[in-house]
Amino acid sequence: MAPILLDNITPERSEYIEHEEVHVKNPHLHSMEEDILYHFNLSTKTHNLPEMFGDIKFVCTGGSANRMKAFAEFMQKELGLDGENGVEDICAGTDRYSTYKTGPVLSISHGMGVPSISIMLHELIKLLHHARCRDVVLIRIGTSGGIGLEPGTVVITDTAVDSFFQPHFEQVVLGKVIVRSTELDKSLAQELLQCGREILNLCTVIGKTMCTYDFYEGQGRLDGALCSFSTEEKLEYLRRAKEAGVTNIEMESTVFAAMCRVCGLKAAVVCVTLLDRFKGDQITASHELLQEYQLRPQYLVSHFIKKRLQLL
Numbered sequence: 001m002a003p004i005l006l007d008n009i010t011p012e013r014s015e016y017i018e019h020e021e022v023h024v025k026n027p028h029l030h031s032m033e034e035d036i037l038y039h040f041n042l043s044t045k046t047h048n049l050p051e052m053f054g055d056i057k058f059v060c061t062g063g064s065a066n067r068m069k070a071f072a073e074f075m076q077k078e079l080g081l082d083g084e085n086g087v088e089d090i091c092a093g094t095d096r097y098s099t100y101k102t103g104p105v106l107s108i109s110h111g112m113g114v115p116s117i118s119i120m121l122h123e124l125i126k127l128l129h130h131a132r133c134r135d136v137v138l139i140r141i142g143t144s145g146g147i148g149l150e151p152g153t154v155v156i157t158d159t160a161v162d163s164f165f166q167p168h169f170e171q172v173v174l175g176k177v178i179v180r181s182t183e184l185d186k187s188l189a190q191e192l193l194q195c196g197r198e199i200l201n202l203c204t205v206i207g208k209t210m211c212t213y214d215f216y217e218g219q220g221r222l223d224g225a226l227c228s229f230s231t232e233e234k235l236e237y238l239r240r241a242k243e244a245g246v247t248n249i250e251m252e253s254t255v256f257a258a259m260c261r262v263c264g265l266k267a268a269v270v271c272v273t274l275l276d277r278f279k280g281d282q283i284t285a286s287h288e289l290l291q292e293y294q295l296r297p298q299y300l301v302s303h304f305i306k307k308r309l310q311l312l
């Protein structure tokens, strides 16, 4: 078994320092003449990153490219910005991620699962660093499976946990396992919860979010191509998750929380639940209802952004 190390590049407690530029935790980066953000099709030599991105204060990210485009269009309207030509994908030169900027809001897709969001976050955090951004808040707006919650509930994550219900993210580096904390910013979570409460008919709760490496077996589903457990074993696992404080399950929150924390970035996860996993595995809601569910975290985060910008 690989040796397990607690993260040795993270200080004891990674504190967010107000008004400081976004920093990266990589001593090699400063000696590089050029930094190519390959999956964004951007580079420090070919693009003026401070001019293009220096005013970003909010980064919102979610798995689907269409959702993040829709969110950018929505924010354009909400912030009263000129939207005659719609929004344009800044990284159109690559189809790995879709990126839109509307005023101080960057909307970017991350694909599905830990490896995909982790690559995006490496390049995003370097982008924010090269652009000399300050006081940036990162929010994942996503979907999830609920544990004992009414479908359509919006969950604000207080801590992301792994499949053992631990607040950890494990990264294999040079054949060793590095364990990083997945605690999220508590006051930001409370601020978002308050925003949820201010929106009529939006059911918002706070709880732990479990992040898995798979949608099927990894989330205890009985309907994948493989399944090695019984219905009773599945329900027992979900009951144990619920007892540990888990309210929903998705596939990116631990690495998102861990990477933002190491780099001193304030981060939050806001996911709507598409089903109650105690009641089933298949997502049976209609397309229209699922579309409406996906808008709920967007409304909440838009409300939060407008409050922060003192537009409300």
Ligand SMILES: O=P(O)(O)O[C@H]1O[C@H](CO)[C@@H](O)[C@H]1O
Binding pocket: 062, 063, 064, 111, 112, 113, 141, 142, 143, 144, 215, 250, 251, 252
């Ligand atoms: O709806 P988004 O944000 O894409 O995320 C959730 O949906 C995907 C699975 O359907 C996973 O990536 C999970 O985390």
Ligand SMILES: O=c1cc[nH]c(=O)[nH]1
Binding pocket: 143, 144, 145, 146, 215, 219, 249, 250, 251, 274
């Ligand atoms: O059950 C679900 C629903 C959405 N996303 C997940 O990861 N799981």
